Amino acid sequence: MPRTTASRFRDGTTAILAPLVAGVTYARLLHLLVGWIFAGVVLLVYPGTYHRSLGTIVLQATATDVVLLALVALVPAARRAEGVQARLLLVPDREEDIGVEPSGSWADRRRMAAWLVGRVALGSAIGFVTVFGLTGAYGLLAGPDAARYLLSAPLVVLGYGWLVIGAGRLQLAMAERLLGPSPAERLAEAELRAERLLERNRLARELHDSIGHALTVTVLQAGAAREVGDPAFVAKALEVIEETGRRAMEDLERTLVLLRETPAGGGTAGRGTAGSGVAGSGTAGHGTATEQPGIDQLSALFDTARAAGSPVDARIDVPPGVLPGVLSRESYRIVQEGVTNALKYAPGEPVGVRIAVRDGRLELRCANRLAAPGRGGPGRVGSRKGGKGLRGIRERATLLGGEATVGAGGEGGAEWVLDVRLPLRLGA
Structure with missing residues (x-):
């Protein structure tokens, strides 16, 4: 039986909106924000933001993050902790696609280091978009031209939601690639x-x-x-x-x-x-x-x-x-x-x-x-x-x-x- 235009529209709307209200989307957002929180803590401790240019802050904070994350990747149990967290929050289709065994080789440690750096980088990007996006949206809606921007609010929310969905799926793909079982496993x-x-x-x-x-x-x-x-x-x-x-x-x-x-x-x-x-x-x-x-x-x-x-x-x-x-x-x-x-x-x-x-x-x-x-x-x-x-x-x-x-x-x-x-x- 051929589908009507109304049924196709309804299915398309469901495909767009359903992921926005799915619990897995917000679980993955939490996983992303944890990485951003780590970067934020490092930024406040060293190099700090007092009397420094934005370029200097980003460069020194990035170097500090990479060094710390590389040291954490050397700990075998870190891979188990990251694997368990990824299974719980990223919700893979199959849990066995993400390993929970400690690092057993230098190859595992290298993949672990790449995962930690990638996770913090992606989480930091989503975190900054979230904070600055909410701040900017509040400034526009509280200003004198709020009515003009109010009509575009649904599109902004929809765009932000799908940005989170895409970042969560990318994070999951990274986890399956970098935290997945090694050839020996x-x-x-x-x-x-x-x-x-x-x-x-x-x-x-x-x-x-x-x-x-x-x-x-x-x-x-x-x-x-x-x-x-x-x-x-x-x-x-x-x-x-x-x-x-x-x-x-x-x-x-x-x-x-x-x-x-x-x-x-x-x-x-x-x-x-x-x-x-x-x-x-x-x-x-x-x-x-x-x-x-x-x-x-x-x-x-x-x-x-x-x-x-x-x-x-x-x-x-x-x-x-x-x-x-x-x-x-x-x-x-x-x-x-x-x-x-x-x-x-x-x-x-x-x-x-x-x-x-x-x-x-x-x-x-x-x-x-x-x-x-x-x-x-x-x-x-x-x-x-x-x-x-x-x-x-x-x-x-x-x-x-x-x-x-x-x-x-x-x-x-x-x-x-x-x-x-x-x-x-x-x-x-």
Whole structure:
């Protein structure tokens, strides 16, 4: 619908007058006048105005201001104070565009000095215009020709208002340019965002591994109990479902504890996370609520798979105390995902697990026959290539300095094989 002339006039009038009554305009004016007050105080202390020409006063006051402001810029905390004040009074669209960190380099101090000089200069200009403008306006309105000048008063007020608006926006642009994060701070912020994203991915992978396994076992047990109908089998299936659900709840509670105890800033350095096993254990001081399962708990995992109807032939040749805690926890999760895939895509088929230490490396192998057509699981080789679980296994192996391969194997490609090789020590 075309706009009428009246609506365009109304919109134009609003665009002109609205900034004049906005609170942000007066907050920025206050910020400008603070700089002018500083210059005024310096002017009264030195060089003073007694028996001096205007040129001498301006020259000496300017030199004194620049020297004092340069000295203030050397103080690291001055950048924090100016940044906080600019955020409060200049009201940027995004607060992070104005830094509040202390000066960390000479480049920061140079930018701080330029900001202080520019702020005082711009504030002084607006301050002088305000004072002399009000004084002149009062003289005209109080004189004999007041009626003649009264008609032009609205235009003067409008012009002064937009002068303040423009100066405030210029001050904000200066703040974002000179007080904004330095390249080092931007890099640190980018690294922090990357760490937060990595943390979320780790927690998501942890939940996928534990909860996905529990749901797979639960579905298989419930379906088998319904098909068989034997009371003893049903009772056993319910017992397995209960135990699997309890373990899943413990894993969920452990992950929630990690989420609650993550610092507000999102930093994770040195804390370790569920499923990461690289930055640290993530369990210190948290008690059993955050303890991670290790390779010594695989027998319970295999019992659950057997109860779900898939025979498991496991051979674990790992001397006690050889595996670091990180490697033990990650190995458990890798084997858990391999067994879960076997239960999901080839239910009822035998699963072979081999874990051994050879030549300073931990070798994990999980293999199962592909399900026959109509057996209940998709027997296609490509059905597992793009899953989140297999991608998580590769990520775990890479983080630990190892490698993982998955795909068809055995005689005639009749098996699905997961092979993972991990060094016992990072960098080995």
